[in-house]
Amino acid sequence: MAYDDALAKYEPVLGLETHVELGTRSKMFCSCATTFGAEPNTQVCPVCLALPGSLPVVNGTALESAIRLGLALNCSIASWCRFARKNYFYPDMPKNYQISQYDEPLCFDGHLDVVVDTPEGPREFRVEIERVHMEEDTGKTAHLGGATGRIHGAEYSIVDYNRAGIPLLEIVTKPIEHTGELAPLVARAYVTELRDLVRALGISDVRMEEGSLRCDVNVSLMPRGATEWGTRSETKNVNSLRSVERAVRYEIQRHAAVLDSGGRVVQETRHFQENTGGTVAGRSKEEAQDYRYFPDPDLVPVAPSAEWVEELRAGLPELPAAQRRRIKAEWNLSDEELRDLVNADAIGLVAATVDAGAPPAEARKWWLNELSRRATESEVELAALSITPAQVARVVELVAEGSLTNKLARQVIDGVLAGEGGPDEVVEARGLKVVNDDSALGAAVDQAIADNPDVAEKVRGGKIAAAGALVGAVMKATRGQADAGRARALILERLGVQG
Amino acid sequence: MQFMSAITRDEVAHLARLSRLALHEDELDQLAAQLDVIISAVAKVQEVAKGDIPPTSHALPLTNVYRPDESRPGLSPDQALAGAPAVEDGRFRVPQILGEEE
Numbered sequence: 001m002a003y004d005d006a007l008a009k010y011e012p013v014l015g016l017e018t019h020v021e022l023g024t025r026s027k028m029f030c031s032c033a034t035t036f037g038a039e040p041n042t043q044v045c046p047v048c049l050a051l052p053g054s055l056p057v058v059n060g061t062a063l064e065s066a067i068r069l070g071l072a073l074n075c076s077i078a079s080w081c082r083f084a085r086k087n088y089f090y091p092d093m094p095k096n097y098q099i100s101q102y103d104e105p106l107c108f109d110g111h112l113d114v115v116v117d118t119p120e121g122p123r124e125f126r127v128e129i130e131r132v133h134m135e136e137d138t139g140k141t142a143h144l145g146g147a148t149g150r151i152h153g154a155e156y157s158i159v160d161y162n163r164a165g166i167p168l169l170e171i172v173t174k175p176i177e178h179t180g181e182l183a184p185l186v187a188r189a190y191v192t193e194l195r196d197l198v199r200a201l202g203i204s205d206v207r208m209e210e211g212s213l214r215c216d217v218n219v220s221l222m223p224r225g226a227t228e229w230g231t232r233s234e235t236k237n238v239n240s241l242r243s244v245e246r247a248v249r250y251e252i253q254r255h256a257a258v259l260d261s262g263g264r265v266v267q268e269t270r271h272f273q274e275n276t277g278g279t280v281a282g283r284s285k286e287e288a289q290d291y292r293y294f295p296d297p298d299l300v301p302v303a304p305s306a307e308w309v310e311e312l313r314a315g316l317p318e319l320p321a322a323q324r325r326r327i328k329a330e331w332n333l334s335d336e337e338l339r340d341l342v343n344a345d346a347i348g349l350v351a352a353t354v355d356a357g358a359p360p361a362e363a364r365k366w367w368l369n370e371l372s373r374r375a376t377e378s379e380v381e382l383a384a385l386s387i388t389p390a391q392v393a394r395v396v397e398l399v400a401e402g403s404l405t406n407k408l409a410r411q412v413i414d415g416v417l418a419g420e421g422g423p424d425e426v427v428e429a430r431g432l433k434v435v436n437d438d439s440a441l442g443a444a445v446d447q448a449i450a451d452n453p454d455v456a457e458k459v460r461g462g463k464i465a466a467a468g469a470l471v472g473a474v475m476k477a478t479r480g481q482a483d484a485g486r487a488r489a490l491i492l493e494r495l496g497v498q499g
Numbered sequence: 500m501q502f503m504s505a506i507t508r509d510e511v512a513h514l515a516r517l518s519r520l521a522l523h524e525d526e527l528d529q530l531a532a533q534l535d536v537i538i539s540a541v542a543k544v545q546e547v548a549k550g551d552i553p554p555t556s557h558a559l560p561l562t563n564v565y566r567p568d569e570s571r572p573g574l575s576p577d578q579a580l581a582g583a584p585a586v587e588d589g590r591f592r593v594p595q596i597l598g599e600e601e
Binding site for chain 1: 513517519556557558559561562563564565566567568569570571572573574575576579580582587588589590591592593594595596597
């Protein structure tokens, strides 16, 4: 069913469950390392392999990170809560249960405000947060012997437990209503804002492509004007911002088509298909889950003191929404300019570049133009480019003091991105300094005049615009390294005319 | 005091399924009766511990036991995989998890 038709008849209700892998050095309940991409089963110990007699102990930094995220999401922090065992049979956890939290989450009742662009201008939505709880990640399974690599039809599976036990926070929203046709954009804006918040707190590197932030998307529809919600589907592991938007849009259209043909939406788990943008059915919820949660007797209760919580609250950094407001005012940006910065994911990078000494306009220009283009070309996020804000600020400084032209600056950025070192090292190694000492430049100017006598004559006769051809010759002779303004001044001086 | 049955035969069958235990019909009868006695006996504690005594989940009156976030070497891959029934490509090899494509 066409999206607009679906929205004309039905009102969507969303729910989002997001998992964030924390960037701690060690796992949630044991001291194994957490390096991404290590050889299989090299970061495991008796605790995360569930060997008999081993006992878990909570990672204090992971707990602190969870409280800080809860505070940044305006949540209440439980004064006393426990971990619970979620029991299930699946070999991604060797214990046959995952340590999680059940009816006593660490953080609860918060909210996150998100902004969506509409044709009528920016519009703010408040997403209510149900809870933030602590748990542990599972191992990585691969399914072999089947035709598709999927679990269905596989003959057996192989498991790497390096990821099993890495601290995970699950952030669950309350049902998000009254978004109408903006539902996919609200979902995307929420996950984006949450990602930026986590990044600002420095508790995770939130690399979606490495799975350190994963989203489950719940969608249901009800007829417009109805008050009772429809049956929901849950689409698992949606792993990019764009996919979040597409998954919501697809499910709205799919539900609408089912309902419109008189059918019944089945409550089920679905899987997002990155290549088609659609979803396919997984396990049906009816046959599903009875996890028999109970308090984990191996772990003692968590009771963060009010003093500690307030100390953590006082230590929160400037959060993204406040940063946006401040930057918009300080740099005097229009709504559109701010939106471009936000959409390019550049606001933190530009701010850091300004902090490193670059004027805001220059910092914005380099990140939004040159560097955005490089990121697009190499299909990475802007933040993943191997150049730091301080290095960009240095390039801006070199241009401002006349040591580099814009053209040379781009070559310097090439060098930095290629791993040749910082801007000054690249300038040195590639010999990219602007030629502006008059003796070196003077020789090139004399040569250009001698090579182009008719042009020189025109300039002498008052046609100053013709000097451009001589400047071009100088630039060519110096392979672009001349200071063009200085070259022009020297040419006019030699030819005896006033610039 | 007369209690209703503390656990039903259907609940025992359900728990057995969840626990991957294949129980015969007569085993279900027997276990349901035994579990009922056990649970009823434990439930007597509730007669003593009324609302003023909160349920406990740990034997020791401790809270807030944490460790510093420092990583330490664990097991070598050989040690880790030593107890695995089957190994492939440095990973634990496990039997088929789900059946044929639905």
